[in-house]
Amino acid sequence: SPGLSLYFEDGHDDLDDFGFDDYGSECDGIRITAFLDAGQDNLTPLGRLEKYAFSENVFNRQIVARGLLDVLREFSDNENDFISVMETVARMSEDGEPTVRAELMEQVPNIAMFLHENRPNFPEAFSRYLVPIVVRYLTDPNNQVRKTSQAALLVLLEQGLMSKADMEGRVCPVLLELTEPSSDDDYKIEAVAIMCKLVTMLTKDTVEHLLLLRFCELCSDVRLFQVRKVCAANFGEFCSIVGQEATEKLLMPKFFDLCSDSLWGIRKACAECFMVVSNCTSPEVRRTKLSPLFINLISDQSRWVRQAAFQSLGRFISTFANPSITGLNFYLTGPPSHHPEGNSSTQPKEDGISLGQPKHSAPLSRQQMDDCTVFNSFNFWRSPLPDITQDLQLLQEEERDEVIEKQDETMRDTEGEGKEDVPSLDAQGPATSSQIQKVLDCLQPHLDDPDVQGDLQKERILLLPFSTYGHSSSFSCFPNSHSLLSQNVIPQQLLDQYLSMTDPARAQTVDTEIAKHCAFSLPGVALTLGRQNWHCLKDTYETLATDVQWKVRRTLAFSIHELAVILGDQLTAADLVPIFNCFLKDLDEVRIGVLKHLYDFLKLLHADKRREYLYQLQEFMVTDNSRNWRFRYELAEQLILIIELYSHNDVYDYLRQIALNLCSDKVSEVRWISYKLVVEILQKLYACEAHDLGLNFINELIMRFCHCSKWVGRQAFAFICQAIVEEDCMPMDQFALHLLPSLLSLSSDPVPNVRVLVAKALRQSVLEKRSAYSDELEEALSELRMDKDRDVQFFSTMDPNRNVMDTSALI
Known part of the structure; x- marks a missing residue:
């Protein structure tokens, strides 16, 4: 047929004379189905398929394997021919050349999808012909073939193409056989890895009945540390699938063993999955068993383990949240941990804080949610510290009275809980936020110079009176002023360790970016503690907000609107607004975090406080780098949203001029979004029946754009008119x-x-x-x-x- 015509790069069209055998690697330009054409040998298309599928030339067999999907399409209309092709595929899978087998396996997922979509009347074809090949290749002697088979198996499961019966009856038995104690080491390590990857795609019953006990055995594999490491890295996935009862009864003892393994890499893997494991346990187990276990990891002799533990600390704390209050009915995720080889890390997106929409989530069981409701009945599980609370309270009350006297009339009128515990930032310590900011502005150009890092750390300690933590070389838990602040949501030792993440000593001995991880998880910790316990985090937040590392401040800037939702309007006005104001004057890398969520933050403020920012919106037009046009584009997008927060008079007086300036931007993307902003302003004016202001604005648009000497201005006017209509x-x-x-x-x-x-x-x-x-x-x-x-x-x-x-x- 014309569809099976042969195309050669040099114009030859006689396959019998020239064939694949004579063309070798130059056959890349030939259609895969070319060998099906009738030639001088008088063979049928199926006969020619047979000829080249089992040719003595390896390249011919590779070409056939690579083109099997096209071959199937050619024969999909004839049932008998279709079956013949599938049987040929089954025979080809026994080819002695590893490259042929690998080529064939790479096509299996595509063939499976084709069968699923186009051959619904042959539901058994995939199970009958392809599944046996995938399973057999899992034990192939060639490493490349095995890897290809493992990848194909994952794709088949992800696409839902493999039945439960095939998984339980064919795949799982092979994995269990390969993970026997007597199995070859390489096969065993690979089988454990593929088992752990598959577990999230299997049902709970399948995992419990077929894989759970074997996984527990593998966690205790004495001979192969690679097996234990794979188990530790995937421990959380098993817990999530089997649920609380099996986790506490069977998996927890293994987890304790892995957390005390002799290899630091295994202990590090445990620290990284600690939050997921915690979410699969009852509140009692979480407090009495997992908390002390985590403290051991955070005090580990290995720096890499301590680093992973501190990076996971905020996420672990979030598992103590009460879902009935926070709505936190899913697993929280956080920033990836450091990789020891190279001492680098992949940082999270600053505007993603694991609040509201986690990257990977799984629902808590009803039992877990019910158990969470008794959190606040807990009274510290550790041995109590000496009772000096009365003395401390007297001291705090004296300091609080002094602060309150200095607060303005607005602060005194503030009502509601936490008011007396939330003095403004400027009232803390000898240095005001503005003074700190000026010093930071002077220091910022030198931050990249490694020679001044030590001096900057010293400067940071002198500037910031908020850090009150001591340093312990053994990393044991140490008391500080925060230990005595009243909260009964999480074990106090965990909170103490979290608060210590702003200590410069931690950066020196654990992780240079530990403060950023602290900042990243702070909204989650604040949500867990609740606004009634904000006093436990307030100083830490202020310390992070004035950190010399702009990445730390940037992280907070991206999440300050989320924290405002958690704290409510009163605490926001008292404690977040001063920091928000500092961020507005920070580097562009920090300001962009505030700008991207400017509307979200402003809408949470009272109208009088919100109106104060009208005077500062113009400052966003000025950037450190004038070529940073995306900054101005973001400003225009935010102003479109912000219009609804202000009166038509304020919009006309303050936002109109910014919009007109943006309409004259050098970058077209900024101009086009600004034209839409102009239309929104005009709509606001007419919606409020401010016709005089609207007419004034229209006349301004005509003068500025319609009569503009540059064609882009006149084009802008036409676009605005179209949008108005x-x-x-x-x-x-x-x-x-x-x-x-x-x-x-x-x-x-x-x-x-x-x-x-x-x-x-x-x-x-x-x-x-x-x-x-x-x-x-x-x-x-x-x-x-x-x-x-x-x-x-x-x-x-x-x-x-x-x-x-x-x-x-x-x-």
Whole structure:
């Protein structure tokens, strides 16, 4: 048939004379199904498939294996031919050449999908012909073939192409056989890895009945540390699947053993999965058993283990959250841990804090949720510290009275819980936030110089009076002032260790970016503790907010709006607003975190406090690098949202001028989003019936854009007019009276790009509503339909169902 014609790069078309055997590696340009064509040998297509599938030339067999999906498509209409091809595939799987077997296995997932979508009347074909090949290749002597088979198996499971019966009856038995104590080491390590990857795709029953006991045995494999390490790295997945009862009864003893393994890499893996394991246990086990175990890891002799434990600390603390209060009914995830080889880490996205939408989540069981409701009945599980609370309370009350006296009238009028415990940032210590910020601004240009890092650390200690932690070389738990602050949500030792993450000594001996991990997880910890315990975190938050590392401040800036939701309006006004103000004056890398969520933060403030920021919005127009156009683009997007938070007078007085300046930006992306901002402002004015202000704004748009000497300004005016009509943001008679005459004047503009948008705007006007200017509209459109520019012609006669706002071709 024509569809099976042979194409050679040199023009030859006789396969019998030239064939694959004579072309070798040059056959890459030949269609895979070329060998099916009838030739001088008088073989049928199936006969030719047989010939080349079992040719003495290895390359021919590789080509056939690589093109099996195309071959199946050619024979998919004939049941008998289809079965013959599948039987040929089964025979090819026994090829003695590893590269042929690997090529065949790479095609298995594609063939399986083809069978699933196009051969529903042959549901047994995949199970009968392909599953045996996948299973057999798991024990193939060639490493490449085994790896290809393992990858194919994962794809088949992810796509839901393998049945439960095949998994339980064929795949799992092979994995169990390969993980026997007497199994070959390489096979065993690979089988454990594939078993752990498969577990998340299997049902709970399958895991419990077939794999759980073997996994427990593998956790105690004395001979192969690689096996124990794989088990430790995937321990959380097993716990998540089997649930609380099996976790506490069978898996917890193994977890304790792995946490005390002689190899630091295994203990590190345990620290990294600690949060997931914790979520699969009861509150009692979490407090009495896992907390002391975690303290051991955070005090481990290996720096890498301590590092992983501190990075997981905030996430582990979050498992103590009460779902009935926080709504935290899923597993939290956090930033990836450091990799020891190279002492580097992959940092998280700053605007993702594991709150609300976790990257990987799994629901807590009803039993776990019920058990969580008794959190607050707990009274510290460790031996109590000496009782000096009365003395400390007296001291705190004296300091608090002094702070309260200095607060302004607004702070004194603040009502609600926590008011007396939340003095402003400027009231803390000898250095005010503005003083600290000025010093940081001076220090910032030198942060990349390794010679000044030591001096910066000293400067940081002198500046920040909030850090009150001592240093213990043994990393044991040490008391500090925070130990005596009242909270009964989480074990106090965990909180103490978390608060110590801002101690410069931790950065020196554990992880240079430990403060960033502390900042990353702080909203989750705050959510767990609740706003009534914010006093436990307040000083730590202020310390992080003034850290010399801009990455730390940037992390907080990206999450400050989330923290505001957690704390509520009163604590936000008292404790977050001063820090928010500092972030506004920080480096662009920090300011962008505030800017991206500016609307989210401002909408949480009271109207009077929110209005104060109108004066500062103009400052976002100034950046450290003028080429950072995305900063201005983000500002325009946020202003579109912010418009609803302010009165029409404030919008006109403060946001209008910013919008007009953005409309003149050098970068087209910024200009186009700014035009939409202008339309939103105009809509706000007319929605509030501020017609005088609206008319003033329209006249300003006409002067600035319609009469602009640059064609981009005139094009902008046409786009704004089109958007005004489409969004229906002002009465049509007002549009016809104040804007349409100016728009019509541009219909003869010398620049085609301007006329294109004029055509779109006029066409939109006709589509929306006819007005008193209908005759002028039709006349202008008639002229534009005869324009010498083909794009102008097209848009003046375009289908009304097309997207008239599409301007991508004009940018």
